[in-house]
Every structure is written in C-alpha cells, then in structure tokens.
Amino acid sequence: MAFAAFGSGGGGKHSSPTKSNGKVALFLLIPGLSYLGLFFLTPLISLVVTSLEAPDPSGAIGVYQYGFEINNYVYAIQTFWPHIARSFTYALIATVCALLISYPLAYFIGVRLRTRPLLQGLLLTLVIAPFFISFLLRTFAWRQIFSSDGVVMQFLHATHILAPDQYIAGTDFMVIFGLTYNFIPFMTLPLYTTLERLDLRLLEASSDLYASPATTFRKVTLPITMPGIISGTLLTFIPIAGDFVNASPEFLGGAKTAMIGNVVQSSFLETMDYPTASALSVMLMAVILVLVSVYVKKSGTEDLL
Amino acid sequence: MATEFVARGADLELVGIRREFPGFTAIENLDLHIPAGEFFALLGPSGCGKTTTLRLVAGLDEPTKGKILIGGQDVTGTKAYQRPVNTVFQSYALFPHMSILENVAFGLRQRKVADPLAKAQEALELVQLSHLAQRRPAQLSGGQQQRVALARALVNRPSLLLLDEPLGALDLKLRREMQIELKAIQMEVGLTFLHVTHDQEEAMDMADIVAVMNKGRIEQMGAPEKLYDRPHTAFVAKFLGQSNLFTGQVVEQNASSISIDFKGHKLTVPKDRAERHSGLVTIGVRPEKAMFHEVQPAASSDVNIIGPGEIIDIRFTGVSNQYLIEIPNIGQVTVFAQNVGKSPVVELGAKVWVTFKVEHTFGLADNPDGATADNDAVDGED
Amino acid sequence: MRKFSLGKWTLPVYSTLAFIYLLIPIAYTFVFSFNDTFKSNISWRGFTFDNWVNVCDQQGVCEAFGSSVLIGVISTLIATAMGTAIAIAIVRYRFKARSMVNLLLFLPMATPEVVLGAGLASQFLSMGVDKGIVTIIIAHVMFCLSFVVVTVKARVASLDPALEEAGRDLYASPSQVFWKITFPLLLPGIMAAALLSFALSFDDFIITNFNAGPATTFPKYVYTAASKGIPAEANVVGSAVFLFAILVVVTVQVRGAIKAKRLAAIK
Numbered sequence: 001m002a003f004a005a006f007g008s009g010g011g012g013k014h015s016s017p018t019k020s021n022g023k024v025a026l027f028l029l030i031p032g033l034s035y036l037g038l039f040f041l042t043p044l045i046s047l048v049v050t051s052l053e054a055p056d057p058s059g060a061i062g063v064y065q066y067g068f069e070i071n072n073y074v075y076a077i078q079t080f081w082p083h084i085a086r087s088f089t090y091a092l093i094a095t096v097c098a099l100l101i102s103y104p105l106a107y108f109i110g111v112r113l114r115t116r117p118l119l120q121g122l123l124l125t126l127v128i129a130p131f132f133i134s135f136l137l138r139t140f141a142w143r144q145i146f147s148s149d150g151v152v153m154q155f156l157h158a159t160h161i162l163a164p165d166q167y168i169a170g171t172d173f174m175v176i177f178g179l180t181y182n183f184i185p186f187m188t189l190p191l192y193t194t195l196e197r198l199d200l201r202l203l204e205a206s207s208d209l210y211a212s213p214a215t216t217f218r219k220v221t222l223p224i225t226m227p228g229i230i231s232g233t234l235l236t237f238i239p240i241a242g243d244f245v246n247a248s249p250e251f252l253g254g255a256k257t258a259m260i261g262n263v264v265q266s267s268f269l270e271t272m273d274y275p276t277a278s279a280l281s282v283m284l285m286a287v288i289l290v291l292v293s294v295y296v297k298k299s300g301t302e303d304l305l
Numbered sequence: 306m307a308t309e310f311v312a313r314g315a316d317l318e319l320v321g322i323r324r325e326f327p328g329f330t331a332i333e334n335l336d337l338h339i340p341a342g343e344f345f346a347l348l349g350p351s352g353c354g355k356t357t358t359l360r361l362v363a364g365l366d367e368p369t370k371g372k373i374l375i376g377g378q379d380v381t382g383t384k385a386y387q388r389p390v391n392t393v394f395q396s397y398a399l400f401p402h403m404s405i406l407e408n409v410a411f412g413l414r415q416r417k418v419a420d421p422l423a424k425a426q427e428a429l430e431l432v433q434l435s436h437l438a439q440r441r442p443a444q445l446s447g448g449q450q451q452r453v454a455l456a457r458a459l460v461n462r463p464s465l466l467l468l469d470e471p472l473g474a475l476d477l478k479l480r481r482e483m484q485i486e487l488k489a490i491q492m493e494v495g496l497t498f499l500h501v502t503h504d505q506e507e508a509m510d511m512a513d514i515v516a517v518m519n520k521g522r523i524e525q526m527g528a529p530e531k532l533y534d535r536p537h538t539a540f541v542a543k544f545l546g547q548s549n550l551f552t553g554q555v556v557e558q559n560a561s562s563i564s565i566d567f568k569g570h571k572l573t574v575p576k577d578r579a580e581r582h583s584g585l586v587t588i589g590v591r592p593e594k595a596m597f598h599e600v601q602p603a604a605s606s607d608v609n610i611i612g613p614g615e616i617i618d619i620r621f622t623g624v625s626n627q628y629l630i631e632i633p634n635i636g637q638v639t640v641f642a643q644n645v646g647k648s649p650v651v652e653l654g655a656k657v658w659v660t661f662k663v664e665h666t667f668g669l670a671d672n673p674d675g676a677t678a679d680n681d682a683v684d685g686e687d
Numbered sequence: 688m689r690k691f692s693l694g695k696w697t698l699p700v701y702s703t704l705a706f707i708y709l710l711i712p713i714a715y716t717f718v719f720s721f722n723d724t725f726k727s728n729i730s731w732r733g734f735t736f737d738n739w740v741n742v743c744d745q746q747g748v749c750e751a752f753g754s755s756v757l758i759g760v761i762s763t764l765i766a767t768a769m770g771t772a773i774a775i776a777i778v779r780y781r782f783k784a785r786s787m788v789n790l791l792l793f794l795p796m797a798t799p800e801v802v803l804g805a806g807l808a809s810q811f812l813s814m815g816v817d818k819g820i821v822t823i824i825i826a827h828v829m830f831c832l833s834f835v836v837v838t839v840k841a842r843v844a845s846l847d848p849a850l851e852e853a854g855r856d857l858y859a860s861p862s863q864v865f866w867k868i869t870f871p872l873l874l875p876g877i878m879a880a881a882l883l884s885f886a887l888s889f890d891d892f893i894i895t896n897f898n899a900g901p902a903t904t905f906p907k908y909v910y911t912a913a914s915k916g917i918p919a920e921a922n923v924v925g926s927a928v929f930l931f932a933i934l935v936v937v938t939v940q941v942r943g944a945i946k947a948k949r950l951a952a953i954k
Contacts, residue, residue, distance in 0.1 A: 025780035032769035032832060033791065039829040040795050043806030050809045101705055108702040117947070121940040125933065126706055132932035133713050135890050136909040137925040140917055141712035144719075144729060184709065234797070242799020245892065250913040261801045261893070268805055268897065278809055281802045292797050365852050385855035398853035402871045411867075412857035444950060457857070 044285070051278035062272030069275065076279040080263050084283070087259040090172075091241040094179040095187075098236050099229065101180070102187040106228075110195035127188045135182065139251050142178055143169060170254025178246040183239060187232040194228030230295065238288055260284050314497030315376030315389070315464035316341040317362065322371035324357055331357040333521040335371070339514070344491050344498045346512030348505060350544065354521040355501045359467050362499065364388045376464055386415070391458035392467040395474070397450045399442035405429070405453050406438040412461040428460035429453075431490065448479045455487070459494060468500040472507065484511055505545050509533065517541050533591075537580055539673040542589050549595065549638050552587040552672050562663065568635050572609045572666070579668025587669045593641040594665040597630060597657040609666065611635060612658030616651060630659060713929065720922035727916035738919040739927075745920035751908035752924050758820060758904060759888040762827035767881045769828075770835025771873070777836070778843040795833045803830055804897030811898065818900025826898045827891060831884040838883055842876025886932075 054067035077084070105127070113120045130138055145152055146168045156162045168174050198221065206216040222229075244261030247253035253262075260280055267277035322335040332354045339345045347355045360366040362373060364385035373381045380388050391412065399408050406425050413421035429435040432452040442450055451471060458466055471487075472480045488511050491498050502508050508515045509529035516526040517540070525537045536542035539550060551572055553565035563582050564573040574588045590609075602610055614632030621644070628640045628651075638659050651657065723733035743749040777788065795803065807826050811818055850872065854864040892906035899907055909921050 022780075022782060025776045025782045028772040028776035028780075029782075029788065032773040032836075033788065035769060035828065036791055036795065036832060039807060039810075039825055040803070041791070043803075043810040046810040046813055047802070047806040050813070101708075104698060105702050105705045108698045112698060118940065118944040121944070122937065123702075123706075125936050125940065126709065129713060129929075129933065130709055131886065131890070133716055133929040134906060134909060134925045136892055136906050136913070137716050137917070137921065138712040140909070140913055141715040141719075145711070145715060147729065149730065181708070181712070238797060238799055242801045243893070244801065245910070250910070261799070264801045264805055265893075265896065268808060274809060274812070277805055281805045284799055285802045288797065288799060363852075363856055365855065385852070386858045386860055390856070392853070392856045394849045394853055396847055396849050398847060398849035400850060400853070400868060400872075411854075411859075415858035415863065461857070 047278045047281055047285075050274050051282050053275045053278075062274070064274060072275045072279045073283070076276050076283070079276075080260070080280060083258055083260050083263050084280075086257070087241050087261070087284075088287070090176055090179060090247070090259060091237050094176050094183070094240050095233050095237045097176070097180040098184050098187040099233060102184055102191050102232065103229075106188050106191035106195050110192045111198060111200070114196070114200075124192065127192075128185050130182070131185055136245060136251075139178055139182060139245055142174075142181065143252055146174060169252065170249070170257065172257060174252045174254075175247045175257045178252040179240045179243060182243075182246065183236045186235040186239070190231040190235060191225065191228040194225045198224060234292060234295065237291075241288060242284060314341045314343075314466075314495060317465055317497065317499065318372075318374040318377075319358070319362075320372040320374070322358070322361060322373070323369045324354075324361060324366070325369045331521055332361075332368075335521070335523065337516065337523065337526075339497060339499060341376075341497055342495050344488070344500065344511060344513045346500045346502060346508035346515045347518055348502055348508040348515050348545075349518035350503055353518045355503075355518050356469060358518075359392070359469055359499065359501045362465070363390055363392050363467055365392075389464040390467060391461050391463040391465075392469060393451075393454045393458050393471040395469045395471065397442075397454040397471075397474075399450055399453055399457070401442050403441075404438065405434065405440050405442065405445070408442065408453060409457045409460055411457065416461070425456075425460055428456040431459065431493075432456045432486075447475055448483060451475065451483060452486075455490070459490070459496075462494075463496065465497045465499060468498060468502075470502055471500075472502075472504075480507070487511065509545070517544060519544070535578060535667050536589070537670050539587060539669055539671055542667070542669060543673075547592050547639060548589040549592060550587050550589040550669070550673055552585060555583050555586055558582060563668070567611075570609075570611045570635075572611075573606070573663045574666040574668040575663060578664075578666065580670035581668060585672060587672045588666050589669065590661040590666050592627070592639040593625070593643075595638065595640045595659055595661040596642070597628065597640050597651075597659050599651065599655065599657055601658050602660055607663045608660050609663060610658055610660050611638065613656050614638070614659065616653055616655045616657060619651075619653060630657060632659070716922050717926045717929070720919055720926045722919050722922075724919045728919045728922065729916060738923045742920050742923045745918050747903065747908055748905075748918070748920045748924055751903045751905045754820060754903065755889055755905040758823050758827060759885045762824050762831060762888045763881050763884040765824075766828045766831035766835050766884050767877060770832050770880060770884075771839050771877055773832075774836045774839035774843050775869075775873075778840055779848075792833045792836050795830055796837075800830075800891075800893040801897075804894040807894070808897040818898055819902045822898045822900065823895055823902060823904065826894050827888040830891070830894060831887050834887060835880040835884055838880035839873065839876045842873050842879075846872055889928075 049066070050064070051072055052066075052068050052070070053064035053072075054069045056063040056065050109120055109123050109127070113123065144150060147153065148167050148169065153162075153167065156168075157164055162168075202220055202224070203216055206220045207213070211219065241259075242261050244259060244265050245251055247257045247259045247262055249255070264277045264280050264284075267273040267280070317337070317339040319335055319337040322332055322337075323330070324332040335354075335358065337358075347358060349355045357366065361368050364380070364383060364387070368381065371381070372379055375389065399405075400411065403411070406422060406429070409425035409428050410421040413424055418424065426435055426438060429438055432455055434449060434452055434456070437445060437449065442453070445453065451474075454471065468487075472483050475483060484507060500508070500512060509532075512529060514526065515529050515532055517524045517532065519540050525532060525541045532541065532545055536545060536548070542548040542550060551565070551567045553567040553572065555563050556566045557564040557571070558576075561577075562573050562575050563579060563586070564571050565586050565588060572588055574586075576582060579586065579588070597612075597616075601613065602608070604610065612630075612632055614630045614635070616628055617631045617637075618627075618629035620627040620629075623644065625641045625643050628642065630638045630640060632638060640659060719728055719731075720738055721734050721736070722728055722731055723735040723737070725732060773788075773792070776782070777785070782788075804826070807822075807829070808818075811822055816822060846869070851864050851868055854868045855861075859867060890906060892904075892910060895904050895907055896910065903911075905921075905924065909917055909925075912918060912921065
C-alpha cells in the first residue's frame with residue numbers, strides 16, 4: 001500500500017527493468033509527469049515568486065507586484081516565529097506519542113496474531129477505521145467530548161482532578177492529543193508492514209545466543225523494523241507540521257495554539273497577505289525537505305518509492 | 306498471417322547469430338542446425354547463452370546479427386506472436402486469472418482456430434489432466450502446472466517446441482517421471498523439441514542430439530553417447546560427467562597412436578581418438594574406465610600406468626565406490642569402481658597403481674585453463 | 688515464543704485500550720447522528736431516526752456530499768489512469784532520468800498539504816483562474832497521483848514478465864497481451880489505488896479549502912458549520928460513509944479468508 005511509500009517496502013521479485021523501448025516509456029510517462037510539472041512544480045515556483053512580491057503602489061488589499069522583497073521572509077519570521085516553533089514542537093511530540101502508541105499495537109497485530117490471518121485483517125481494518133469517518137467529524141467529536149459542559153469535564157471537575165477554572169479544550173494538550181489521534185494510522189500501517197515480515201526465527205536465534213528479551217528487542221527487532229519506523233515517523237510528522245484543522249479554535253485549538261498552517265490559511269484566504277503566506281509555506285517546505293533528506297540519508301533508505 | 310502451422314515439426318537453422326547486451330556479449334557467433342523431428346538439447350552452465358538462444362528463436366528477443374530460419378523460412382524479423390513456435394517457460398507462466406482449460410485454449414483463440422475448448426480438452430487428456438480443466442493454476446501442484454504449460458504449448462501444434470529448463474523447479478523424483486513422460490510425448494507427436502537445460506543427466510537422458518554451450522559458443526555437438534565417450538574440449542570433458550585430465554608434450558608417435566610425457570609417465574592415446582597429434586596435448590580418461598591395483602602391473606602397450614599413489618578418500622555412493630588417489634608429484638586421480646561385491650577391498654592409505662586402457666583415453670583439442678607441460682593432473686568435477 | 692512477549696496479557700490489554708482510543712470519536716459521531724437535536728448537536732436530547740430519514744432536509748449537506756462524490760470519482764479516474772501508466776513505465780522500462788522521475792513522484796507525498804494548497808492557489812491567482820469544482824479536481828488529481836503510482840507499482844513489480852512473454856508466444860499481439868493478460872492481472876492493484884485515491888479525495892479538506900472558491904465539498908461544509916455547531920445530518924452522512932466503507936473492506940477480507948481456506952483444502 002501507499003503507506004510503504006517511505007520505506008523499503010513494495011517491490012516484488014521481478015523488479016528488474018527489462019525493456020528499453022524509450023518511445024513507449026515516454027508515452028506512458030508524459031501525461032502524468034507533465035501534469036505534476038504543471039500543477040505541482042510550477043505552483044511551488046509560483047509560491048516562491050509570490051513570497052518575494054511587494055505591495056502594489058495603489059495600496060489596494062490583496063494586490064501585489066513582482067519584486068524581490070527578502071523582507072517578506074524577515075517579517076514572516078519576526079512576526080510568526082512562535083507559530084513556527086509551535087508547529088515543530090507539536091509535530092515532534094505528537095509523532096513520538098503516535099510511535100509509542102503504534103509500535104506495541106503493530107507488534108500485537110503483526111507478530112502475535114500471525115497465526116490468525118482473519119483476525120489480523122479485521123484488527124487492521126479497525127486501525128484504519130478513523131480514515132473512513134471524515135477527518136473533520138472525528139476531530140470535532142473530540143472537541144465535543146472535551147467541551148466545557150461535556151460529561152468528561154464534569155467528571156474531572158467533580159473529582160477535583162482539574163480545578164473548576166481549568167479546561168482541556170483549547171490547550172496545547174488538546175491540540176497535541178488531536179494531532180496524535182488523527183495521524184496514528186499513518187504510523188501504525190508502515191510499522192505493521194515491517195513487523196508482519198519480521199522473521200521470528202531471528203528472535204529465537206537471539207535468545208538462543210543468550211540475549212534477554214529486552215536485549216533482543218533492542219538489538220534485533222528494533223534495527224530490523226527501522227524502515228517502518230522511519231517511514232511511519234515521516235508520514236506522521238509531515239502532515240502534522242502542516243496541519244491547521246486541529247489547532248484552529250473551531251476545533252481543538254484556542255487563542256494560543258495557532259500553527260504555521262493556521263497563519264498560512266488565514267493570511268491567504270482571509271487577510272489576502274499572499275507574500276507572507278507564501279514565505280511561510282516556502283520555509284515550511286524547505287525545513288521539511290531538509291529534515292526528510294537528512295533522515296533518509298542517515299537511515300540509508302534510498303529507494304523512496 | 307503468412308506462417309503456416311504444420312502438424313509435423315520443422316527444422317531450425319541459426320546462421321551467424323550474435324547477441325550483444327550493454328556490457329557483454331551473450332552469443333558470439335552461433336551456427337546451428339536442428340533437423341525436423343529431433344529432440345535437441347542445448348546444455349550449458351548458467352550464463353552460457355543458452356536461454357538467450359531460446360529467446361531469440363521464440364522471438365522474445367532480437368539478434369544483433371544473423372538469421373533465424375524455421376522450416377527454411379526466414380523469421381528473423383517477425384515477432385513472437387507471428388512465429389510457429391511455442392515455449393514451455395521455466396516458471397510455467399500460466400495465466401493466474403484463467404482456468405486451466407482457458408490457459409490451454411489461449412493460443413487457439415488468438416489464432417481463431419475452430420472449437421478451441423474441445424481441442425484444449427484433448428490436449429489436457431494427452432497430459433492426463435483433463436479432470437482439472439476448471440481449476441485455477443494456483444490450485445495445482447508444480448508437476449501439474451508443468452504439464453499444463455506443456456499442453457498449452459503443444460495444443461498449437463507448433464513446428465518447434467521450446468523448453469526452457471521446464472523441469473528445473475521440480476524435485477528429483479518428479480523430474481525423472483516428467484523426463485520419461487516428456488520424451489514419450491515427443492515421440493508421440495513427432496515435433497521438433499529444443500530443450501535448454503543445465504542438467505547434463507537430463508540432456509543425455511532425453512535428447513537425440515546434445516549441444517554443449519559455453520561462453521556464447523557451441524563447444525561440441527552430437528549424440529549423447531558420442532559426447533561422453535569422446536569429448537573434444539576440456540570444458541565438455543568436465544561439464545559432461547567427470548574426467549581425469551593429463552597434459553604433456555607429445556614425445557612419441559606411430560601410425561595409430563601418440564604418446565605424451567606426463568611427469569615421467571608415458572601416456573598413450575589412439576590417433577583416431579585425439580583431436581591433435583603434436584605439441585602440448587591433454588589426454589583424459591573417465592573415472593569409471595580407470596582401475597587401481599595393489600601390486601605394480603606389468604607394462605603393456607595397450608595400457609597406461611601411473612603410480613604408485615595413496616588412496617586418500619573413499620566415498621560410497623551406492624552403485625559405485627569413488628576413490629581419490631594422490632600420486633606424489635602428479636596430483637589426484639579419481640577412480641570409480643562398480644559396487645558389484647567384488648570391488649577391491651582397500652583401505653585409506655593403501656598404496657596403489659592406476660591403470661586405464663589406451664582405447665578408453667581421449668585427446669582434447671585444447672588444454673585446461675593454465676595447463677603447462679608440468680601441470681598437475683586435473684581431476685574431474687561434477 | 689513466551690520469551691518475546693512482554694507478559695501474556697500486557698500487549699492484548701494495551702492494544703484493546705488503543706483500539707478504544709481510536710474508536711471513541713467514531714462511536715461519538717455515530718451516536719450523535721441519532722440525537723434529537725433542537726438547535727445544536729452538543730448535548731444528548733433523545734433518540735430519533737429523523738436525521739437519517741430526512742438527511743437532505745438540512746440545507747447543503749446532500750449537495751456537499753454529492754459534489755464530493757463527483758469530485759472524487761472524476762479525480763480518481765484521471766489520477767488512476769495517469770498513475771497506472773507511470774507505474775508500468777517505471778517498473779518495466781529502462782530510461783534516463785529515472786531517479787529524477789522518482790523524486791518528482793515522491794515530492795508531492797513529502798509536501799505538507801498547506802504548501803500544496805497554497806501553491807496551487809497562488810498559481811490560479813496569478814493566472815486569474817476562477818476557483819470552483821474544476822480547480823478542486825485539478826488539485827485532487829495532483830496529490831492522488833503519487834499514491835496511485837506507489838500502489839500500482841508494487842503490483843507491477845510482482846507481475847512475472849514471463850506471463851506477458853507467454854502471451855506473445857501464444858500468438859497474442861501487443862495490444863491483446865495488454866488487455867487479456869497485463870490489465871486483468873494489474874486490476875486488483877489498480878482497484879486498490881482507485882479506492883485509495885477516492886478516499887483521499889473524498890476526505891481532503893486542507894487543499895480543497897485553498898482551491899474551492901465558492902464551491903463546497905462535504906469536508907468544507909463541516910468546517911464551515913463547525914463554528915456554529917455541526918448539524919446531526921452531517922454525522923449521518925459521515926456515519927453512513929463509514930459503515931459503507933467498513934462493510935466493503937470486511938467483505939473483501941472475509942471473502943479472501945474463505946478463498947484461502949478453500950485453496951488449502953484442495954491442496
């Protein structure tokens with residue numbers, strides 16, 4: 001599945017390219033690649049161009065002219081550095097939480113239940129079940145569950161776990177909680193694909209060679225399943241860093257939880273400050289690309305697709 | 306479609322075939338003629354160019370140079386689907402999404418032959434699988450799949466049937482059974498079979514003619530008995546069974562034989578069993594044609610003697626015992642003795658002389674790699 | 688085996704808790720689709736089937752759902768066709784700039800959705816294109832394409848080239864080989880890619896939000912409604928889609944399991 005996208009997964013036994021008929025290959029490649037060129041690459045360039053534009057001399061809102069305003073970036077960083085820092089902090093914490101929740105879960109389904117394929121399949125369906133209900137609806141559901149007049153909060157207040165003036169909705173915790181929840185399947189699936197292929201005889205060999213279960217996990221299981229961990233963390237971290245639904249006040253966020261995504265979307269769609277929105281997007285993209293390439297290089301996962 | 310589909314096999318002719326791939330040449334210069342109705346085996350180690358040859362004949366690949374003629378007709382430029390040739394693939398390549406019957410009927414349907422299903426059913430009867438016609442390939446065992454692949458090719462009555470290591474994936478016992486069956490079917494349908502294999506026993510067992518291929522060239526071609534009895538090159542002598550090879554300078558010759566000096570031993574080979582009669586010559590003998598003796602045999606003009614040496618290894622393989630004899634300054638010689646109950650009872654370390662009849666020796670056209678006049682004997686390898 | 692387990696019950700209990708966590712919002716959405724709402728759908732007021740029976744009475748829900756389906760179907764068709772072609776080319780053909788092509792296909796998956804959405808929107812802006820259903824479809828095809836390639840590619844790679852050669856050997860012309868052998872064998876992979884693509888398109892909000900203009904999709908409807916409180920009818924649509932998807936997936940799985948059992952029985 002696509003969730004092996006970042007891993008070494010996929011690829012069957014007959015993977016060597018056999019033909020060298022350039023014309024046919026070109027015919028097959030051109031529609032899709034030119035589409036990506038037109039609607040993926042060009043927009044990225046357009047984003048860079050927009051990020052350097054200067055306001056129109058007329059002063060009209062939302063009208064800009066070509067320029068080379070590096071100051072747009074300076075302004076974006078100066079004004080929005082808390083949002084930038086918040087985005088990556090949230091993303092980091094949520095990714096780690098998702099990994100901690102997903103790994104045992106994937107291990108249970110992929111290793112423990114190996115002898116019962118039907119149950120394995122059904123539980124895997126449960127893992128991706130959140131995908132089948134609208135992203136916005138499931139996020140909104142959490143907001144309702146933790147809303148100030150909801151049952152959960154009433155319970156927490158009645159038991160004095162939280163002070164009467166303390167709430168969960170709108171806090172950093174709530175946003176990270178939602179981000180973790182929403183992207184767990186992206187973490188669990190690649191972990192599952194590597195754990196499902198884990199050769200249990202290796203674990204037996206390890207314990208035969210005097211390794212304790214903990215040592216076996218650390219020295220055998222973990223390194224072997226590293227491709228799944230890498231692919232899972234990337235698949236989780238990237239969308240979280242760019243998300244704006246969870247952090248928006250209509251959903252789980254509050255006044256002080258806005259992430260880069262929230263700024264980009266409000267600058268672009270509400271205040272029509274296109275250069276700032278573009279500059280933030282370009283920076284987000286750049287940081288993610290650097291992270292991905294460092295990560296991939298360190299882990300040696302060359303074949304990305 | 307211009308090509309005719311004949312019920313009888315047609316002959317195949319390859320003229321000056323060359324096939325280059327980026328970085329290496331799979332076939333250098335290949336000329337080959339396979340007469341109609343023959344069971345022809347192309348034998349060689351992996352990477353020798355035999356599968357490339359097969360693919361060229363099938364039309365799945367194109368030669369860089371040369372011509373391919375089937376039944377006298379030049380088919381070099383035609384595509385696979387235009388050639389009256391069918392292949393039994395190594396992996397069988399049965400279409401997993403079709404029933405067995407539909408698999409067999411596939412070629413007939415493409416050629417719009419009338420009543421394809423009835424003919425496919427007949428072909429399945431030939432391979433004794435008509436009861437599985439409605440199954441899917443995944444539901445069949447390896448041997449059954451192999452037979453379906455055979456039926457799927459045979460049903461088209463091709464002029465030439467190509468077999469690409471079709472028995473390679475089967476276990477030994479099943480392989481022997483299928484060899485017999487395949488040979489019987491070939492006799493029954495009378496088609497020309499071109500069988501590619503790396504299994505020398507399989508090739509010798511089934512084929513009328515065997516061509517031994519090495520590094521993109523045919524080393525030697527002929528009836529299996531002939532190839533075994535009189536290998537022409539060191540490669541054939543070693544690839545087809547085992548051989549003891551001795552290289553030395555020719556020191557004596559008369560009207561009927563030549564003798565070489567092999568580290569002080571005079572070894573003689575009949576002229577009509579030697580490819581070369583002067584210079585550095587390698588002569589050989591099969592291990593089962595050699596004997597050993599615990600007392601020194603008397604010299605004789607029709608027997609070659611080397612020794613004494615020491616038995617350093619004895620292997621019991623059931624039908625025969627294999628002895629490895631180390632002769633000082635000379636090297637190792639292998640001797641097979643039939644296990645008929647009276648084979649010499651000797652133990653490791655026994656001192657023995659090895660003899661073999663002059664009429665059983667053969668002289669090669671080349672020398673083993675790196676052979677010099679002083680070279681050690683090269684024992685055969687399997 | 689016991690040696691590798693973290694105690695016999697730890698993992699199952701942990702996994703059960705994780706599943707409860709995963710399923711709570713789904714259960715919540717489902718339950719509140721039956722809420723007898725008055726103004727808002729926040730607190731429970733009583734059970735009713737009204738929201739399910741008269742789902743289209745709520746203004747905009749069904750229209751938004753309809754345009755989401757339409758956009759999903761069209762973008763899936765386009766993305767699947769182009770993606771399948773690329774997947775075949777990548778696995779089966781040797782060509783220069785292979786790694787460049789792989790990079791181009793990888794990048795959209797590694798780009799945050801806001802960037803994809805804002806980029807496309809800024810391009811439409813500078814070109815003066817009016818945003819609407821068409822621009823949404825253009826955007827969806829773009830981000831679904833790479834996922835289609837990855838999914839179909841795995842299938843192409845596991846396809847034995849000898850099968851196509853056997854087809855050629857058995858008198859099938861190149862186009863016959865494609866339609867009778869290659870395509871049917873790739874079909875499961877293509878179907879999986881199409882379903883994934885539809886799911887991605889149907890549920891996308893972020894990219895859609897940047898490129899929708901006045902057009903509304905179901906996620907956009909929910910987002911807009913969120914500030915005032917999401918109507919129970921939206922829960923109905925979400926729950927219905929959920930039930931349908933689960934039903935399809937479980938049916939496929941159970942059928943596969945039965946098939947595997949039968950196969951084992953024959954062998």
